[in-house]
């Protein structure tokens with residue numbers, strides 16, 4: 143028997159009992175005639191004591207030699223501690239060791255295994271197995287486990303069946319590049335790793351499995367923006383015989399359950415907002431509604447004077463920053479520099495200080511009088527003491543820029559509180575999105591998303607105006623889930639492919655299996671997928687998903703621990719009939 147108890151288990155009530163503990167040497171304190179070892183395992187730390195008087199000199203000598211992270215087994219008696227440590231659950235006791243076995247030695251770890259380690263990100267990733275011994279990482283993994291168990295419990299209780307779908311498949315259209323896997327047995331042919339199980343879950347609906355879920359890895363070969371992983375986990379779900387309303391209610395239920403069980407937060411009904419409103423009021427299809435600062439469109443109240451910058455702009459739009467009228471010239475200049483950074487890309491920023499005495503002071507006083515500025519304040523909802531920040535230009539671009547500024551200011555003002563939760567359904571997404579470069583339309587969600595009833599004809603005349611039965615669940619400014627009601631009719635699906643620029647032959651070659659299946663009584667169906675990594679990190683009150691993944695990849699998509707991706711040898715390439723052209 144390696145252990146009778148864990149290192150996090152023993153309390154005053156155990157005093158007097160004989161125990162065996164196993165774990166890692168966390169720390170050694172040597173006082174000459176007595177030495178203490180903090181023994182650590184997943185469950186906590188227990189203090190071991192080696193005492194030449196109460197046990198033996200040999201044992202004490204042995205303990206003194208113990209290096210950090212040595213794996214040991216210690217047998218002894220639980221005794222009351224002379225100086226108790228109220229900061230840890232085992233702080234009332236210690237174990238007087240009578241037998242010590244070294245189970246394994248350890249090299250000196252490249253960073254300290256402490257909550258606040260001296261190890262930088264790179265070194266911790268290289269030795270991730272040591273990093274996982276640290277509380278912050280370990281606790282995040284345990285937290286993730288709790289979330290996925292609650293997901294499974296809830297969905298299973300609702301009658302959902304967990305079905306696995308294959309990883310070696312044909313391309314799925316989620317808008318990214320596929321990771322490809324050469325097939326040795328089928329010369330010159332490749333599998334694609336699923337960007338999501340989308341087509342399979344729809345086929346499961348045709349198969350009559352009317353409530354499906356799976357916690358599943360998805361693979362997308364995208365240029366890695368901050369906090370994206372090439373492989374990530376989805377809670378993937380699909381239901382048959384449902385309308386949008388059924389899906390929203392079911393998964394609102396799941397999210398409420400998680401917020402309650404995991405965070406103890408009770409949220410009543412989730413608000414809903416159309417995509418158009420989200421863009422107009424927040425410049426963003428995933429608005430953080432934990433705080434205000436809604437956009438105020440100023441065209442009608444700002445385009446009547448000689449200020450050409452505004453007069454020539456498609457959109458003039460502002461936000462009122464609470465309590466920021468006191469910003470100094472220097473602080474405002476820094477803000478202007480911030481919006482002019484290439485990442486944001488604004489040409490400049492106009493501001494209005496709404497003074498406490500009700501007067502206004504702006505950077506465009508030359509063009510606008512107090513009465514004008516009062517109207518701006520009204521439109522942006524500014525109160526005395528606020529600062530109005532105004533951007534202008536092309537509507538879409540300006541909205542995105544002001545959205546970035548809104549988020550930045552909210553962060554600076556401490557308005558993005560990690561323990562406040564503001565879910566929001568964004569509904570009525572456009573079906574198609576215009577690719578400015580190629581001038582062609584592609585599916586905003588994916589090609590299987592159904593248009594709103596009665597809007598199919600619009601596809602011919604005004605494709606950009608067609609709205610979809612598609613929805614996103616947003617939590618604290620992050621898209622945590624997205625889905626749609628699907629097309630289940632072969633003809634409509636064929637029309638959709640046509641509008642997306644597929645010839646009938648291309649559509650058949652790529653998605654013939656789905657169209658075929660639709661001929662055999664496909665039920666109306668729809669679904670959603672949640673990004674588990676992000677959901678867990680938001681529930682955990684943190685921003686980076688990497689902290690909640692046991693073995694994540696870095697920003698260049700590398701696993702620095704196992705050193706992947708890596709070259710493969712000639713023989714292996716040959717077997718796959720692959721020649722490299724580097």
Ligand code: ASP
Pocket residue numbers: 316337338339340379624625626669670671
């Ligand atoms: N497959 C979609 C995605 O990964 C989700 C869905 O439509 O259910 O975004």
